[in-house]
Amino acid sequence: MAQILAPSTQWQMRISKSSPNASPITSNMWSSLLWKQNKKVSPTSSAKFRVMAIKSDNSIINRLEGLLNLDITPFTDKIIAEYIWIGGTGIDVRSKSRTISKPVEHPSELPKWNYDGSSTGQAPGDDSEVILYPQAIFKDPFRGGNNILVICDSYTPQGEPIPTNKRHRAAEIFSNPKVQAEVPWYGIEQEYTLLQTNVKWPLGWPVGGYPGPQGPYYCSAGADKSFGRDISDAHYKACLYAGINISGTNGEVMPGQWEYQVGPSVGIEAGDHIWASRYILERITEQAGVVLSLDPKPIEGDWNGAGCHTNYSTKSMREDGGFEVIKKAILNLSLRHKDHISAYGEGNERRLTGKHETASINTFSWGVANRGCSIRVGRDTEKNGKGYLEDRRPASSMDPYVVTSLLAETTLLWEPTLEAEALAAQKLALKV
Structure with a gap:
C-alpha cells in the first residue's frame, strides 16, 4: 500500500x-x-x-x-482571479482563471464571466453559455499575493438562475427581514474520506483488504492509525490564509476519514465558506495525489459514514428562554422531516441506518447529548436554558446553501397548523 x-x-x-x-x-x-x-x-x-x-x-x-x-506583486498591479462555481452534479466544483487589472476588495468590483455549460452538464450544446456572477472573494493560498478565489453562482444569459444554482434561493431566504432579525448562526462539520488514487480505496487501508476494527483511529496519532494528517493540516492553514472561518479539524472514526469545522458563520456566508473550503481541499488533494470523496457511505459494512452535521441557532435561541425556542424549532423540523431528508444529500439512505452514530432516515428523533438522534441538543444548552441545536442528518455531500437556508425557512418562516403542532408536540414529548 x-x-x-x-x-x-x-x-x-x-x-x-x-x-x-x-x-x-x-x-x-x-x-x-x-x-x-x-x-x-x-x-x-x-x-x-x-x-x-x-x-x-x-x-x-x-x-x-x-x-x-x-510573487508577481512587485512587478504588476494585475492579479489572478480564480472563478469557482458548482457543476452539473451539484457537488463538483469547477474553476478557471482570468487576469484582473488591479486588486479588488469586493465581488461587485469583478466582471461577470461565462463558461461552456454543455461541458458541465448545465446547458445544451446549441445554447451553452452560462453566466458567472461573482458573489464572495477569498485570498488565494496557492498563488499568494493579491490573487483571489472567487465564489460564483450561475445564470442564463437572460439573468435567470440555472437549476443547480442553489445560492440564489438561499440568498432570498436569508434576505427576508424576519430571518435577518434572528441573525442565524451556523457551525458546519464537514467530514470527508481520502482515497488512494489508482484503487479508490481509503488511504491507509491495505489494497483490497481492511484495517483493524474502528476504535483506535478517532483523533489518533501514529503511523498505524492516522492517515493523511499532512493533507488535513495543509488544508487547515490554507483556509485560515484564505479568510475562511475554519474553527478546527480532527481525525474521524473510520481510518482515512477526516473532519473540519467552519463557523460560526452568519446566513449565506456559511455556504460560501464551505464551498471555498471544499475547493481548497480538492486542490490540495490534487497536489498530494490523493482522491477526495464526499460519499456519505464510502465503505459498506461496519464502518462509519461521512456526514456534514450542521449546528444552528438564532438570536432568540441564544438568549434567555432560548431552550423553549429550540424545542419549537425541533417541532417544526419534525413536521418537515421528509422535506429535509430529500434535500440533505444523495446517497444519504446508505448512511442514515440507525447505526454508527446516526438516526434512521425514516424516523425523526431528538435528544440531549444523543448522537443517535436526528437532532442533538448539547448538555450545556439544556443546563443554560439557551444555545443551539445540531442537525445530524445532512450527508457529507450536502449543498450547504440548501441545508442552511432550509433550516432557516423551516424554523423561522414556515408555520404548521395548530393540529399538526399539537400532535407533533405530543409525539416528541415537547412542551412548547
Whole structure:
C-alpha cells in the first residue's frame, strides 16, 4: 500500500540516478514531504516520481517550483482571479482563471464571466453559455499575493438562475427581514474520506483488504492509525490564509476519514465558506495525489459514514428562554422531516441506518447529548436554558446553501397548523 502525500505527476521532475545531492523540497512548499514507496511499483516508474530538488554547488535548481512560488506583486498591479462555481452534479466544483487589472476588495468590483455549460452538464450544446456572477472573494493560498478565489453562482444569459444554482434561493431566504432579525448562526462539520488514487480505496487501508476494527483511529496519532494528517493540516492553514472561518479539524472514526469545522458563520456566508473550503481541499488533494470523496457511505459494512452535521441557532435561541425556542424549532423540523431528508444529500439512505452514530432516515428523533438522534441538543444548552441545536442528518455531500437556508425557512418562516403542532408536540414529548 502506498501512502501518497506528495505532489501529483503534473509537478514532477525526474531525478537522475547520478545526482548524489538530491534532496526533498523545502518544507515551506505546498506539497507534503511524507510518502511511502509501494514496493510493488518499480521506483523507476515515471507515474510514481515525486518532486525532488537537485542541488548544484551553489543553489537548489527547481525552475517549476520557482515559477509556481513567484510573487508577481512587485512587478504588476494585475492579479489572478480564480472563478469557482458548482457543476452539473451539484457537488463538483469547477474553476478557471482570468487576469484582473488591479486588486479588488469586493465581488461587485469583478466582471461577470461565462463558461461552456454543455461541458458541465448545465446547458445544451446549441445554447451553452452560462453566466458567472461573482458573489464572495477569498485570498488565494496557492498563488499568494493579491490573487483571489472567487465564489460564483450561475445564470442564463437572460439573468435567470440555472437549476443547480442553489445560492440564489438561499440568498432570498436569508434576505427576508424576519430571518435577518434572528441573525442565524451556523457551525458546519464537514467530514470527508481520502482515497488512494489508482484503487479508490481509503488511504491507509491495505489494497483490497481492511484495517483493524474502528476504535483506535478517532483523533489518533501514529503511523498505524492516522492517515493523511499532512493533507488535513495543509488544508487547515490554507483556509485560515484564505479568510475562511475554519474553527478546527480532527481525525474521524473510520481510518482515512477526516473532519473540519467552519463557523460560526452568519446566513449565506456559511455556504460560501464551505464551498471555498471544499475547493481548497480538492486542490490540495490534487497536489498530494490523493482522491477526495464526499460519499456519505464510502465503505459498506461496519464502518462509519461521512456526514456534514450542521449546528444552528438564532438570536432568540441564544438568549434567555432560548431552550423553549429550540424545542419549537425541533417541532417544526419534525413536521418537515421528509422535506429535509430529500434535500440533505444523495446517497444519504446508505448512511442514515440507525447505526454508527446516526438516526434512521425514516424516523425523526431528538435528544440531549444523543448522537443517535436526528437532532442533538448539547448538555450545556439544556443546563443554560439557551444555545443551539445540531442537525445530524445532512450527508457529507450536502449543498450547504440548501441545508442552511432550509433550516432557516423551516424554523423561522414556515408555520404548521395548530393540529399538526399539537400532535407533533405530543409525539416528541415537547412542551412548547
